[in-house]
Amino acid sequence: xxxxxxxxxxxxxxxxxxxxxxxxxxxxxxxxxxxxxxxxxxxxxxxxxxxxxxxxxxxxxxxxxxxxxxxxxxxxxxxxxxxxxxxxxxxxxxxxxxxxxxxxxxxxxxxxxxxxxxxxxxxxxxxxxxxxxxxxxxx
Numbered sequence: 001x002x003x004x005x006x007x008x009x010x011x012x013x014x015x016x017x018x019x020x021x022x023x024x025x026x027x028x029x030x031x032x033x034x035x036x037x038x039x040x041x042x043x044x045x046x047x048x049x050x051x052x053x054x055x056x057x058x059x060x061x062x063x064x065x066x067x068x069x070x071x072x073x074x075x076x077x078x079x080x081x082x083x084x085x086x087x088x089x090x091x092x093x094x095x096x097x098x099x100x101x102x103x104x105x106x107x108x109x110x111x112x113x114x115x116x117x118x119x120x121x122x123x124x125x126x127x128x129x130x131x132x133x134x135x136x137x138x139x
Contacts, residue, residue: 030071
């Protein structure tokens, strides 16, 4: 299964005691695959540094590198078209564009800004991390 994970979910999944930590473990174990763009990686790095400092940001980047190498479970996507589905927060379009271009199954997010994707005709649908974990990950 191929997913795109928005920044807030990715950063919260890194915390071992987080309710969304199973998502982190599923990506780390190669159970699910992650689609990324250069813009998403840069946002992960920037927001991680803002919230947790340089060491936290470096740890996240190292983890992404390890997971991509160990399981070959990260796909780097290069969208050639901007779909502009997210009007309420245009910065979120990078995640929608990645999900559509990669033909991802889901865009995992807690953000209601992705609501325009629901029923839009594009395959990837937004799903809350808790719902994704309950439906698709092993207990």
